[in-house]
Amino acid sequence: MGRLLIGLAALALLALLAATAASAAPGDFDASADVLAVSSNGTPSFLDGGLGELRFDDNHQGLQLDNVRAGYHGEVADIVHFTVEAISYGDRQSNPVDLTQAFAEIRPFPNGPWRSRWKLGAFYAPISLENRLQGWRSAYSMSPSAINTWVGEELRTFGAEYDLDWLGRQRGHDWELGVGASVYSWNESAGELMQQRGWAIHDRQATLFGKIGGATSVAVYDERLLTAAGAARAGYYLDGTAKYLDTLELRALHYDNRADPNAYSDANYNWPWHTQFNSAGVRWTPSTHWTLISQWLAGSTCSFAEYYYDCWNFAAEFLLASWQRGPDRLTARYDRFDMDQTPVSEPGAFNYNQNGHAWTFAYQREINRYCSVALELLQIDTSLSPRLEIGEPVAAAERELELALRLQL
Amino acid sequence: MRLPYRNISRFGSLGALLISLLQPLAAAELTVSVVDAGGHGVGGIVVIAEPEFAMAAKHPVRTAIMDQQNMQFVPNIVVIQTGTGVEFPNSDQIEHQVYSFSAAKSFKLSLYAGHKYPPVVFDRAGLVVVGCNIHDHMVGYIYVTDSPYFGRSNESGQVSLHDLPVGNYRLTAWHPRMQEPGGSSLQMTLAVGEGAGASAVFHLAQPLRPSTEHSGDKRWADY
Numbered sequence: 001m002g003r004l005l006i007g008l009a010a011l012a013l014l015a016l017l018a019a020t021a022a023s024a025a026p027g028d029f030d031a032s033a034d035v036l037a038v039s040s041n042g043t044p045s046f047l048d049g050g051l052g053e054l055r056f057d058d059n060h061q062g063l064q065l066d067n068v069r070a071g072y073h074g075e076v077a078d079i080v081h082f083t084v085e086a087i088s089y090g091d092r093q094s095n096p097v098d099l100t101q102a103f104a105e106i107r108p109f110p111n112g113p114w115r116s117r118w119k120l121g122a123f124y125a126p127i128s129l130e131n132r133l134q135g136w137r138s139a140y141s142m143s144p145s146a147i148n149t150w151v152g153e154e155l156r157t158f159g160a161e162y163d164l165d166w167l168g169r170q171r172g173h174d175w176e177l178g179v180g181a182s183v184y185s186w187n188e189s190a191g192e193l194m195q196q197r198g199w200a201i202h203d204r205q206a207t208l209f210g211k212i213g214g215a216t217s218v219a220v221y222d223e224r225l226l227t228a229a230g231a232a233r234a235g236y237y238l239d240g241t242a243k244y245l246d247t248l249e250l251r252a253l254h255y256d257n258r259a260d261p262n263a264y265s266d267a268n269y270n271w272p273w274h275t276q277f278n279s280a281g282v283r284w285t286p287s288t289h290w291t292l293i294s295q296w297l298a299g300s301t302c303s304f305a306e307y308y309y310d311c312w313n314f315a316a317e318f319l320l321a322s323w324q325r326g327p328d329r330l331t332a333r334y335d336r337f338d339m340d341q342t343p344v345s346e347p348g349a350f351n352y353n354q355n356g357h358a359w360t361f362a363y364q365r366e367i368n369r370y371c372s373v374a375l376e377l378l379q380i381d382t383s384l385s386p387r388l389e390i391g392e393p394v395a396a397a398e399r400e401l402e403l404a405l406r407l408q409l
Numbered sequence: 410m411r412l413p414y415r416n417i418s419r420f421g422s423l424g425a426l427l428i429s430l431l432q433p434l435a436a437a438e439l440t441v442s443v444v445d446a447g448g449h450g451v452g453g454i455v456v457i458a459e460p461e462f463a464m465a466a467k468h469p470v471r472t473a474i475m476d477q478q479n480m481q482f483v484p485n486i487v488v489i490q491t492g493t494g495v496e497f498p499n500s501d502q503i504e505h506q507v508y509s510f511s512a513a514k515s516f517k518l519s520l521y522a523g524h525k526y527p528p529v530v531f532d533r534a535g536l537v538v539v540g541c542n543i544h545d546h547m548v549g550y551i552y553v554t555d556s557p558y559f560g561r562s563n564e565s566g567q568v569s570l571h572d573l574p575v576g577n578y579r580l581t582a583w584h585p586r587m588q589e590p591g592g593s594s595l596q597m598t599l600a601v602g603e604g605a606g607a608s609a610v611f612h613l614a615q616p617l618r619p620s621t622e623h624s625g626d627k628r629w630a631d632y
Contacts (some may be wrong), residue, residue, distance in 0.1 A: 028503040030628065075461050075504060079553045081543065109517045109542055124632055133629045169548060170510060170538045246546075246620065288619045409629070 012161065028073040030134050032408035034066035043387075043400040047092040047204070053356070053380050053388050055091075055202030055402045057142075065090025065202065066142070066404065067274070069100075069135045081105045085135055098135065098207030101156075113171050122208050124237050127151050129269040129283040130320060136205065140291070140331040141362035141403055142376045143203050145318040146257050147297045147335075152205040154193050155255075156226055159184025159234075169245070178241040186233065188259035189228040191273030195312045198354030198384055199337040214355070231263035231272065252280045261304045264313025275301040275409055277314075291319040293405050303388065312338040314353065327366040331341075334359055335380075356382030374404040427511050436572040438606035439558070439599075443566045443582055445613050454584050454611070455488045458558040458569070458570050460575040461598070467557040470532055473551055475539065482549030484538060491555045496529030497539075503627075506542040509525050513537050513553055545631060550585050569618040573601050581609040586618040595631020 042057040050057065064132045069087040076082060085101045098205060103121025124131075128148040130138045136152070138144040144152065161182040168175045205225045236258035248396035252307025277299020284292045298315035316337035323330045338355035358380035366372040378400040387394050443454045469490040477499045477576050487495060497507050499522045507518040513535025521541075527553045531537060531553045539549040552559075558578075561570040578601060583594040601607045 028627065054544075073503075075520055077540075078506070107542055110510060111507070126632065128632060131632060133628050136630075136632055139629065159429075165545075167540070167545075170540055172536060172538065184562055245618065247618070288620075321578065 006208060007080070013033055014134065017153045023399070028238050029070070031068075031070035032135070032406055032407060033068040035407075036064045036066045036142075037403040038062065038064050038400065040398070040400040042400060043392060043396055045202070046193065046200070051197050051384055051390065051392065052396070052398060053198070053200040053382055053384075054378065054398050055204050055356075056400055056402075060091060060304040063241070068310070070210055071134050072135055076104075079106055079108050080108060082121075085405075087205065089204065093207070094211045094289045095207065095209055098210045098223065100205050100207055107186075110165075110167055110170070112189075113167045114167045115167055117163040118167065119157075120159075121162075122156055122158050123254065124151065124160070125155060125157050125161075125182065125253060126235055126241065126251060127155075127279050127295075127297070128250065129251060129281045137203070139388055140293075140320060140322045140329070141333065141360055141361060141364075142402055143201050144279065144380060145320070145333060145335050145360075146199040146201050146358065147295050147317045148201075149201050150194060150199060150201075150297075150316075154206065154226075155208070157182055157184045157237075158186040166277055174245050177186075177226060180239045180241075182239075183381070184238045184257075185232045185233050186227040187257055188210045188232070188263075189226060190257055191275035191303070191312075192271065194275075194314055194339060195273070195303070195341075195352060196386060198382070199316055199335075199356070201335065201358055201378060201380055204384045233258050233260055233272075233349040235259070243304065247285050249283045250281070252278075255299070258268065261302055261309065264304050273301045273303045275299065289323055290323055291320075291322045291324070293322075295316065309357075310341055310343070312341045327372075329362075329364040330358070331362040333362075350388070351386060352386055354382060354384040356380060359399040369406040370408060372406045374402070374406065376400075376402045378402075421587070424436070434519060437601050437603065438575060439570040439573050439578075439601060440606060440608045441528060441562070441568050441570070441611065443562045443568075443611045444580065445616055448565065450562070451487065451563040451613060451617065451629070452562050452566060453553050454562040454566070454568075454582050454587075455486060456562060456568045456570070456611075457552075457554050457556055457581045458573060458578040458599075459556040460543075460558075460566050460574065461552065462574075462578055464576075468609070469557070472496055474498065475551065475589055476500050477507075477541070477547070480547060482547060485549045486592065487550070488550070488552040488554065488559050488561065490557050490559070491534050491553055492530065492532055493553075494530045495527045495551060496524070497526065498524045505547070507542065508542055509537050509551075511535065511537040514551075516621045546565075546629075552583060563627070573607075575601055575603055577601075580609055580611075584617060586620065587613065587617050589613065589614045600606060 030219055038056045038061050040056045042054040043052040044057050045052040067089050070314050071085040082104045086099050088097045101123045102122040103119050132139040137339045163180040166177040235257040241252040253287040256276040259274045263272045280296040281295035296317040300311050300313045302311040318335040320333040335358040341352040360378050362376040364374040381397045383395045425491050441456045443451045444600050445451050469492050472494045473487050473489050474496045477489050498575050499505050504520045504522050506520050513533045514531050514537045516529050534553050535553045537551040541547040558570045562568045578595050580599050587593040
């Protein structure tokens, strides 16, 4: 309950700050608070130093503050805009209030069908097709897919992104196309959580100044910053988007953080993780009521973990079907994922691997523009070999039932 | 898009006067119905009757409005006669940046809220697609026609056009979400005679493509 009060106080503070900012300059402010009633049989999660794949375990049931968040979008010039998104979690957050994104966007008026855009700051790569609500939250369920859970907990672009859009609809065509490229750095810790714990499903995004992992963690070496870096080498991603009217959106992205695993430093105890992957996805909205989303992501992460150069391949995919009518939305999602160490270079070490699948069923009802409720059932079945290191069975079937109340401005 | 009606103002005021004296004084009412494959009326369809004969130009006298509410253009389809001004007030709490680079009209309205700009005058016939540079999902359509005879079908799929001079007309039915074999419009010719009002029916072979935008909800964002 104490955390709940802290969170609500944080929301009040954020609202006050945003209102002050809004009175000074026109902009778009939004805020929300999610309160949950949780029932879970999950094993201790990575937030508690465990290897559970859910956010809430059997020690964190009952009334929980999921998060209190606020976002502000404003303009500093006609073509220069900025977005700041802040969040306060009710459980195990190193900073009471922290940021998840903060970036400026330069968006000149198009003079023809081609338009350039630049982003500078800390923001998400264009991977998720389900995280469409402000605050990079899923519009279809409380907990995003395994793919987008991992994007939220380990990936952030600290750098610049350039996008070139072809605005076909403005020319009377049905298609719009876009390509983008990004150069970034300071995200060389991406891959560590994947290697240690594999895929998970929860709505806990890493924050820009917060730490990931539990201080008492057994399996995850140590809590560390999202920005923990070795040599801070420049990484890149290239992406493409195609949209057909409001009906179809296709995305593809190639990511390589180009981290140098040789840049390990005993001083900060951070291993750079060379992480690269490809992702692709499609969102199809065939009618007013139905939305279908599928995403795929596969890649590898490599590091000199414990002085042995090892790599882990990882892959995941999901299929989501969502039906909406008026204030009601029903969503079902199936996730399938795996992670596998190859090769195992340390003599006698066992293979770190994971495979599993998950079902998510969610019902959301919007009571009014300020209030909505949701009921969500998550069932995740995994086989995760690192559990042997902490004396747990390799296989686990974790289940979480959430009743959520969302208040929003 | 074919816009065959030729404004005769190029003949000068004397020419216009002569032609207006020569053309029939009789005026008729034209009722156009738009129905789907099941015979049910389809609302919201732009219907235009373009005279295929020379007539004196009728100059538009009103200003149209395309508002911005809840991050949508409202209405998101406006049909106007050439020369009409359109106001783009912003009723949202947030600023928008309205623009178009369509061949029929190119314009930019820098960031604003409320009623900041005078009406934009659309002086060429054609389809003008309007967007917001901040919110890409906002799309509006302004159909500019030389003809003074136009309207949009009501919920029953009907539109009535008044005071049409006797003669031949090209009728056009258009909607951005029409998906007919020929595209987003249907056309036919029709003779409007003296006496009883004329009528015409457009049969849509395909239902309108469903609108799947979430643009009315500010909580949706582009990531």
